[in-house]
Amino acid sequence: MLRAEGLKHSFGAVRALDDISFTVQPGQTLAIFGPNGAGKTTLLKVLAGLIQPQCGRAQVDGGRRAIGWIGHQPQLYAQLTVRENLRFWASLYGVSVPAELLSRLGLEEHADRPVRALSRGLVQRVAIARALLHDPTVLLLDEPFTGLDRVAAEALSRLLAQHGAGGRATVLVTHNVEEGTGLATHVAFMRAGRFVHFAPRAGRGPQQVGEEYRNAIA
Amino acid sequence: MPLPDLLRHSWSVAAKDLLVEFRSRTAILSVAVFVVLVLVVFNFGRDPTAVSNVDLAPSILWVTFTFAAILALNRAFQLELENQALDGLLLAPIDRSSIYLGKLVANLVFVATIELIGVPLLALFFNVRVLPYLGPLAALIALATVGFVAVGTLFSAMTVRTRFAELLLPVLLLPFMIPPLSWAVLATGRLLAGRPLSEIVGWLNMLAVYDIVFVALALLLFPATVNE
Numbered sequence: 001m002l003r004a005e006g007l008k009h010s011f012g013a014v015r016a017l018d019d020i021s022f023t024v025q026p027g028q029t030l031a032i033f034g035p036n037g038a039g040k041t042t043l044l045k046v047l048a049g050l051i052q053p054q055c056g057r058a059q060v061d062g063g064r065r066a067i068g069w070i071g072h073q074p075q076l077y078a079q080l081t082v083r084e085n086l087r088f089w090a091s092l093y094g095v096s097v098p099a100e101l102l103s104r105l106g107l108e109e110h111a112d113r114p115v116r117a118l119s120r121g122l123v124q125r126v127a128i129a130r131a132l133l134h135d136p137t138v139l140l141l142d143e144p145f146t147g148l149d150r151v152a153a154e155a156l157s158r159l160l161a162q163h164g165a166g167g168r169a170t171v172l173v174t175h176n177v178e179e180g181t182g183l184a185t186h187v188a189f190m191r192a193g194r195f196v197h198f199a200p201r202a203g204r205g206p207q208q209v210g211e212e213y214r215n216a217i218a
Numbered sequence: 219m220p221l222p223d224l225l226r227h228s229w230s231v232a233a234k235d236l237l238v239e240f241r242s243r244t245a246i247l248s249v250a251v252f253v254v255l256v257l258v259v260f261n262f263g264r265d266p267t268a269v270s271n272v273d274l275a276p277s278i279l280w281v282t283f284t285f286a287a288i289l290a291l292n293r294a295f296q297l298e299l300e301n302q303a304l305d306g307l308l309l310a311p312i313d314r315s316s317i318y319l320g321k322l323v324a325n326l327v328f329v330a331t332i333e334l335i336g337v338p339l340l341a342l343f344f345n346v347r348v349l350p351y352l353g354p355l356a357a358l359i360a361l362a363t364v365g366f367v368a369v370g371t372l373f374s375a376m377t378v379r380t381r382f383a384e385l386l387l388p389v390l391l392l393p394f395m396i397p398p399l400s401w402a403v404l405a406t407g408r409l410l411a412g413r414p415l416s417e418i419v420g421w422l423n424m425l426a427v428y429d430i431v432f433v434a435l436a437l438l439l440f441p442a443t444v445n446e
Contacts, residue, residue: 050305052445065311075306077234077297079241091230092310094223114241130306 001026001169002138006056007046009039016042017053018193024186026137029160029170031180031201033213034190040173041072043190044140047171060138065093068136070144074127078116082107082126085115086133093134101129105155120147128156132163139163139170145179157183177213181206189216219313227312231320236327238297245293246331249286253336256282261343275344276406279336280399283363286332287325288388291370294321295378304378308444318440322371322433329363351409354418358409361425362402365432366395372436376443398428 007020016039024030034040045051047058048067060066069075076085086097102108105125115123124147131139139160145153160183164170174180181187181201187209189197196216201209239245260278298304307317337355341348348355370391377386402425405418 045305048309050308063311064309067309069306069309071302071305073302073305075303076301077238077303078300079238080234084237088230088234089306089310092227092307092312 001061002047002059002171004043004047004056004058007043007053007058008055009042009046009051009053011042015039015193017046020056020193020195022188022195022198024138024169024171026167026169027164028185029164029172029183030186030188031172031174031184032188032190033174033177033180033209035217038190038217039193040190041142044069044071044142044171044173048140062137065134066137068131068134068139069141070127070131070139071142072146074115074123075130076115076123076126079114081112081114082118082129083111085126086129089130090133095134097133098135101133104159105129106152121149121152124148125152125155128159132159137168139168139172141170141172141174143174144172145174145176153179177210178206181209189213191217219316224313224316224319227310227316228319228323231307231317232323232327235294235297235321235324239324239328245290246328249289249328249332250335252289253282253286253332254339256285257336257339257343271344271346272410273407275340275346275410276403278344279340279406280362280403282336282340283329283333283359284366284392284395284399286336287329287363287367287370288391290325290328290332291367291374291391292384292387294325294371294374296383299378304444314441314444315437317444318371318375318437321375322368322436325367325371326363329367330360333359333363346410348410350412354415355406355409358402358405358418358422358425361422361429362398365398365425365428366391368429368433368436369394372440372443375440394432398425401425 002024005021007017009017020043032040032043042051046053047060048069049064080088090097102111105128107125107129110118110122115126118126144156148156157179160170172180172183184201187197187199187201188195197212257278264274295304298307308314337348340346373387373390377383377390380386401421405421408417
């Protein structure tokens, strides 16, 4: 479903990706943990096709249509309403905005408000709706819990769990070991552009994963 | 990608840009004020006994449109940097040429609006007759505008991620604007002087060729310019 083979990429003298290879199968969720500058966001951008790697290749079955992306920024237009934003993005994917999506994310009552008038948490919920509206088979998530209140974070966790249960793949990059581990079937630790650990979670809890992570990147 | 899909996606991008501008109105208002200001300043600054209005008006008209268009083109892709919407566009399963076409259409509507304000003001301040030549003048303005907006939209995409985008765009664009602008100034002068249309047909043809060449080149080059 998602394959990375020998990915290498540098920005000047900084090596962002250094021989990264892995696969993610349907139904799997890979959580990647790493400190700032480890190359996590670059890896996601290479997987999405936003950056062409200098070596190696990344392949997502189904191409760009199969990918849903939630990044640091919501990729929304502040002057447009929630509904107008979602309609615009849906038109590019050739779909209509699923009626239940707004209600699942608690956005119905905010649908006709401009995005600039929403709180950070609500904006992130709209970004999640934008990423899911074309029913992607591969989700790429870069710190998706940033700015979310507890209720919204739980709603997102439920959505991601449903996504995985539906036989879809997810790659999740986060600093939050607790929330990331809870969703993951596989865990990777990244440092200086390399995977220093990649394994199935195999029953390990957030505390154990957190401890292993601290030891791995120390 | 099939042509109907390309056109549909282009229209989605253009309609979104126009809706964003309609909501904020910041760019159109600032550029309209700029056009009025330039024409007022030139009106009071000229010496009507030294140069006739008909000789002066074409240059002033096209200088005004040029700088108004550069102001408009600078904001074309800035809009996409806000909240990294450009990444969303690049991720969407659409031909990247449709992003360019959509931006081109939105920029043309924007610049045409400015030109609709500028031409009557020019007629008013410089006392030149435009109504008898409105059809040919509209065709001339349209052909010249498509050319430099086509090139400007491409350069706007190329420079938007650079540190000095607002400086780089005019530096790159102005040399490419010299041919269509000089043809447009010469043809406008002939039109306002009441010369026969046959005298401007050659310039109209050259503007049409310039438009075809640069729109085609921009469509080919655009996908490479937006890669990170």
